[in-house]
Amino acid sequence: xxxxxxxxxxxxxxxxxxxxxxxxxxxxxxxxxxxxxxxxxxxxxxxxxxxxxxxxxxxxxxxxxxxxxxxxxxxxxxxxxxxxxxxxxxxxxxxxxxxxxxxxxxxxxxxxxxxxxxxxxxxxxxxxxxxxxxxxxxxxxxxxxxxxxxxxxxxxxxxxxxxxxxxxxxxxxxxxxxxxxxxxxxxxxxxxxxxxxxxxxxxxxxxxxxxxxxxxxxxxxxxxxxxxxxxxxxxxxxxxxxxxxxxxxxxxxxxxxxxxxxxxxxxxxxxxxxxx
Amino acid sequence: xxxxxxxxxxxxxxxxxxxxxxxxxxxxxxxxxxxxxxxxxxxxxxxxxxxxxxxxxxxxxxxxxxxxxxxxxxxxxxxxxxxxxxxxxxxxxxxxxxxxxxxxxxxxxxxxxxxxxxxxxxxxxxxxxxxxxxxxxxxxxxxxxxxxxxxxxxxxxxxxxxxxxxxxxxxxxxxxxxxxxxxxxxxxxxxxxxxxxxxxxxxxxxxxxxxxxxxxxxxxxxxxxxxxxxxxxxxxxxxxxxxxxxxxxxxxxxxxxxxxxxxxxxxxxxxxxxxxxxxxxxxxxxxxxxxxxxxxxxxxxxxxxxxxxxxxxxxxxxxxxxxxxxxxxxxxxxxxxxxxxxxxxxxxxxxxxxxxxxxxxxxxxxxxxxxxxxxxxxxxxxxxxxxxxxxxxxxxxxxxxxxxxxxxxxxxxxxxxxxxxxxxxxx
Numbered sequence: 001x002x003x004x005x006x007x008x009x010x011x012x013x014x015x016x017x018x019x020x021x022x023x024x025x026x027x028x029x030x031x032x033x034x035x036x037x038x039x040x041x042x043x044x045x046x047x048x049x050x051x052x053x054x055x056x057x058x059x060x061x062x063x064x065x066x067x068x069x070x071x072x073x074x075x076x077x078x079x080x081x082x083x084x085x086x087x088x089x090x091x092x093x094x095x096x097x098x099x100x101x102x103x104x105x106x107x108x109x110x111x112x113x114x115x116x117x118x119x120x121x122x123x124x125x126x127x128x129x130x131x132x133x134x135x136x137x138x139x140x141x142x143x144x145x146x147x148x149x150x151x152x153x154x155x156x157x158x159x160x161x162x163x164x165x166x167x168x169x170x171x172x173x174x175x176x177x178x179x180x181x182x183x184x185x186x187x188x189x190x191x192x193x194x195x196x197x198x199x200x201x202x203x204x205x206x207x208x209x210x211x212x213x214x215x216x217x218x219x220x221x222x223x224x225x226x227x228x229x230x231x232x233x234x235x236x237x238x239x240x241x242x243x244x245x246x247x248x249x250x251x252x253x254x255x256x257x258x259x260x261x262x263x264x265x266x267x268x269x270x271x272x273x274x275x276x
Numbered sequence: 277x278x279x280x281x282x283x284x285x286x287x288x289x290x291x292x293x294x295x296x297x298x299x300x301x302x303x304x305x306x307x308x309x310x311x312x313x314x315x316x317x318x319x320x321x322x323x324x325x326x327x328x329x330x331x332x333x334x335x336x337x338x339x340x341x342x343x344x345x346x347x348x349x350x351x352x353x354x355x356x357x358x359x360x361x362x363x364x365x366x367x368x369x370x371x372x373x374x375x376x377x378x379x380x381x382x383x384x385x386x387x388x389x390x391x392x393x394x395x396x397x398x399x400x401x402x403x404x405x406x407x408x409x410x411x412x413x414x415x416x417x418x419x420x421x422x423x424x425x426x427x428x429x430x431x432x433x434x435x436x437x438x439x440x441x442x443x444x445x446x447x448x449x450x451x452x453x454x455x456x457x458x459x460x461x462x463x464x465x466x467x468x469x470x471x472x473x474x475x476x477x478x479x480x481x482x483x484x485x486x487x488x489x490x491x492x493x494x495x496x497x498x499x500x501x502x503x504x505x506x507x508x509x510x511x512x513x514x515x516x517x518x519x520x521x522x523x524x525x526x527x528x529x530x531x532x533x534x535x536x537x538x539x540x541x542x543x544x545x546x547x548x549x550x551x552x553x554x555x556x557x558x559x560x561x562x563x564x565x566x567x568x569x570x571x572x573x574x575x576x577x578x579x580x581x582x583x584x585x586x587x588x589x590x591x592x593x594x595x596x597x598x599x600x601x602x603x604x605x606x607x608x609x610x611x612x613x614x615x616x617x618x619x620x621x622x623x624x625x626x627x628x629x630x631x632x633x634x635x636x637x638x639x640x641x642x643x644x645x646x647x648x649x650x651x652x653x654x655x656x657x658x659x660x661x662x663x664x665x666x667x668x669x670x671x672x673x674x675x676x677x678x679x680x681x682x683x684x685x686x687x688x689x690x691x692x693x694x695x696x697x698x699x700x701x702x703x
Contacts, residue, residue, distance in 0.1 A: 027510040119509025120494040121478070125486035134450070134556040137479050153563065154447070157474055159570030162447060163560040170556075206491055210517040215507060218497060221530050247669035251660060258672040259682035262633075262654055263690075265670055269652055270380065271577040271631045272598065272687065 015144065015168060017045040018054045018105035020096060020123070021081070023069045024115035032065050034072045037111025039181035041174035042076060044142060045109050046182075051144075056099055058084040058092040058199075067194065075189030076182055083194050086201035089208060093123060095199040097130040106168040107150065112138065112175055118207060121173070128171040136166055138175040292332055294339070303329065362424045363538045365434050368405035372398045373465035374433075375456065376408050377476045381415035386471045386529040388431050393499060393532035394469050395432035404466065405434035406540070409459055411444045411452055422541040429542035432535030437547045446559040447475075451550070453483045458548040460488070465523075472496070472526035481526040492524035493517070497531055567601040572618065575601035578629040578650075580620055583607040584636015584657060587677050591635065594680045597687050603627065605637045621646035635676045639664030656680070 019042045024035030045053045061067055061083050070081055084095045100108060113121040128135035140161070141153035150170070154162045155177040166172075250258050266272045290302045303326065311326040328338035372394045376387040383391075391406065398404040408428055416426055418436060423429045428436055437459060443451045459465070468484060470477035472495055485492035496506040504525065505516045567575065579595045580603035581588075595602045604614035606623060620627050622642040632650040636657060637643060644667055647653060655668035656676045665671040672679055 025510045025512065027512065030510070030512055113509060115510045117509055118494075118515060119507075120482075120492065122482055122485065122492070122494075125482045129486040135483070136557055138475055151560075154475075156562075158574050158576045159565060160576075161563040161565050163563050164447065165558040165560050166556060206517075206521070209521075210515050212508065213514045213516070215512055215514045218530070221533075247671065249660060249665060249671040249673065251673045255674060255678040255682040256686075258674060258679050259686050261670065262656075262672060262679075262683055263686045265652065265654065266577075266598070266631065269631050271600075 014050050014052065015106040015148075016054060016103065017048060017051045017107045017109060018056055018100060018103055019045045020108065020110045021055055021057050021070070021073050022111070022114055022116075023057075023059060023066045027115070032069045033115075034069060034181075034184065035111055035115050036181075037113065037115075037174055037176055037178075039073065039076070040176070040178040041109040041111055042073060043181040044139070044174055044178055045107075046077065047179075048142060048144065051107075053078070054103055054105065055081045056084070056096065056103075057081055058095045058099070059086050060088045060090075061085055061194070061196075070194055071189040071192065072184045073189075074192030074194075075184030075186060077185075077188065078192055080193035080195050082197055084197045084199040086199075087203065089204055090201035091204040093126045093130070094202050096123070097127055098199055099197065100127065100131065106148075107142065108133075108169075108171040109139075109142070110171070110173050112173045124171050124173040131169070131171070134166055134170045136164060136170060136172040138177075139172040140175055140178040142172060291330060294329055299329075360430075360537065360539045362422075362541070364422070364541050365403065365405045367403065368434065369403040370401060371405055371407040371435070371463050371465040372467045372469065373407045373409055373459060373463070374469045375477065375480055376410055377471050377473055378410055378412065378414065379476075381413050383427050383431055384471070385534075386473060388534035389529055389531055390469050390471045390527050391431045391433060392534040393527055394467075395535050396532060397467060397469075397499070398434075401466070406432055407435045407437065407459075407463065407465060408433040408542075409456065410436060410438045410440070411455070413440045414438060418542065418544050420544060422543050424539035424541060426542050429540050430535070432538075432540050433542045434540050436542055436544045438544065439547055439550070443552070446561075447557070448555065448559065449479060449483055450553050450555050450557060452480060453487060454553045455547075455550045456480065456484050457487065458550045460484075462548040468524045470524075470526045472528050478526055481524055485524045488524075490524050491522060492526065493522040494526045495528060496525050497528040499525075499527075499531070567595070567599055570601055572601060572603060572620065572625040572627055575603075575627065575629055577601065577631045578603045578620070578627055579633045579635065580604060580637060581608050581614065581635050582637030583611075584638075584676055585613070588613055590677060590680060594684055597684045600633070601629075603632075605634075605643055606640070634664050634668070635680065637664050638662040639667060 021038040021042060022035050024033045024038065025031070026033050042055065045051065055073060055078055057070055061070065070083065074081060082099065084099055086092055086095060108127065110124045113119050114123070125135055136152050136154070138155045139152045140155045143151045145151045148168045150166050150168060152164045152166060152172060154164055155175040156162055250261060287302050287306065290296045290298050291306055293299060311323055313321055315321040328336050331337040374391055374394045376391070377384055378387065391408070394406045398406050418426055418438070439455045444455070470481040472478050478494070481492055481494065493504050493506050496504050498505040499519060502519050503516050504519050504522070505514050508515050567577070572578070577600045579598060579600035581591050582605035585591050585608065592602070602614070602618055603620040604618045606619055606621060608614045609616055609619045619625065620643060621640070622645040624646065626646050628649050630650070631652045632647050633654045633656065638657065638659065639662055644663060653668045655664045655671040656679050657665060657671065657673060658675065660673045
């Protein structure tokens with residue numbers, strides 16, 4: 001499970017991990033829930049060695065439904081969550097930056113994209129910009145390599161992974177491909193503390209000027225039927241098969257020759273690397 | 277005798293047969309004057325009765341293709357050979373910058389859609405050029421003069437800036453951001469467009485927006501009448517705002533139609549001087565991933581087995597040596613040789629692999645549907661007439677056991693295998 005066994009032989013000094021959590025929204029029902037990526041970020045933080053984890057939430061937490069979501073995070077085994085109360089429709093970034101400056105964290109973990117509101121994914125970048133720290137997107141594993149250096153496994157498309165090395169302090173956003181978060185326990189969620197802090201809220205003026213509607217289904221692109229001039233062309237465009245017309249067929253060659261042709265194709269497509 | 281109507285069956289036959297050499301003559305004789313004649317006053321007179329011909333069942337048919345369908349098809353072929361016009365913008369006053377992804381040095385379909393949108397935005401303003409910012413090498417070489425036949429020129433690019441030094445390779449977001457800032461300083465693009473792709477376009481857009489203090493529009497999928505519509509969090513909402521309110525936009529795929537009616541210059545302009553930055557994020561390279569841990573739906577390279585496999589140990593060995601994710605047809609799963617989650621097809625997983633090798637799979641309709649989005653399909657089969665061979669880009673007819681053995685030997689001899697040394701367990 002661990003990426004590197006260096007940790008046990010070379011124990012890093014204690015460091016502080018701040019995890020930012022938000023109230024998510026179920027993609028089907030739209031109900032408030034533990035945000036998927038945020039809980040994966042918290043799981044990642046809890047699995048790091050020799051760390052102290054601080055969980056920070058900035059938002060409108062007066063609603064009992066939203067409070068119950070924060071208690072779900074507490075139910076993952078936390079003692080408390082710092083809640084900086086903000087008005088509805090306010091920009092959480094200045095408050096988060098102020099809180100993080102007070103905390104002097106080494107590592108800040110967030111989700112990649114909020115589940116409610118605009119969901120642009122700007123929060124970690126704005127925080128990194130404000131603090132002057134590097135920002136690493138799409139992390140799936142973070143391990144301390146000693147001397148303030150951290151190794152981050154980054155999720156690439158198609159299930160590939162890349163290793164990055166960053167010196168603390170830094171901000172990392174966690175990808176959906178990270179390990180699933182642990183279950184939340186209701187009782188320990190009730191025992192945990194929501195510690196409120198008063199930090200002024202900044203109204204988000206841009207978002208108050210936009211129109212927000214339920215998502216429309218995106219129209220399907222019709223294959224070049226618009227360009228067709230005659231009925232025959234339109235018919236052809238509507239019924240054409242996207243499949244290829246059939247390629248080269250090798251029958252008489254020896255097995256070695258056939259294997260060579262397949263091998264060349266695999267190398268030219270880049271799925272096999274020629275070692276040279 | 278004279279009041280009897282006499283039919284000339286030969287003339288009728290000629291009248292029905294438009295391809296007959298005498299057809300025109302006979303048609304004129306039977307229908308009266310020809311379809312178009314110049315009248316005594318010099319005007320063209322049309323005879324509507326002479327248009328068309330009488331079909332075999334006695335009904336009048338009018339061929340609006342103006343001749344036979346075959347002739348029309350021929351005319352279309354000629355049109356295709358016609359070259360698209362070149363549109364040049366000589367002295368651009370403003371730019372719409374597009375930071376293209378160009379995975380493997382080639383424009384992706386998503387890149388072309390975003391360039392199509394950029395073209396629309398540039399054409400709406402005066403003397404505005406589309407500027408493509410490219411990181412990393414371009415596969416097809418760009419000349420120093422105009423490149424209208426380059427993929428970039430065909431996709432609607434007027435000017436190109438290429439940053440292809442070593443510092444931009446791999447994951448180098450800080451250096452790439454510095455280059456974008458240099459473009460921002462020197463060319464001052466009116467708008468920055470990015471394809472909204474994981475870790476490339478998306479990351480660059482957010483970095484640039486955070487540095488410039490701009491508010492970007494991410495996940496935009498439609499630009500219409502000066503308004504932008506983007507998807508909100510959880511894909512549950514559509515957020516519509518003014519296009520003028522944002523300079524940085526990340527666009528979803530199929531946001532606009534790609535350019536296909538003209539060629540553009542794609543002239544390379546000197547890339548601005550970029551200061552070297554302290555790279556705080558160091559790229560330690562790709563980590564080998566066990567291909568069987570990757571979910572079948574997102575695997576890039578699949579080796580799939582069907583009814584034609586008899587030596588299953590050899591098949592698993594081949595998948596390991598090639599570094600491919602294993603797949604299977606329904607028959608192989610039903611017979612208990614492969615687990616159900618490995619099944620490819622409409623009844624199993626719809627795969628998106630770039631390269632798909634089907635070993636001993638004849639190609640049921642459901643299976644072919646499931647591999648519909650695969651780019652390269654290779655079939656290894658004993659039956660040359662099966663449907664999979666018709667679909668495949670490369671078909672090899674023969675005993676799969678021999679061919680797989682030869683292929684494995686080939687891969688191992690060239691030392692190309694990404695064998696499992698240094699492989700981390702990522703799951």
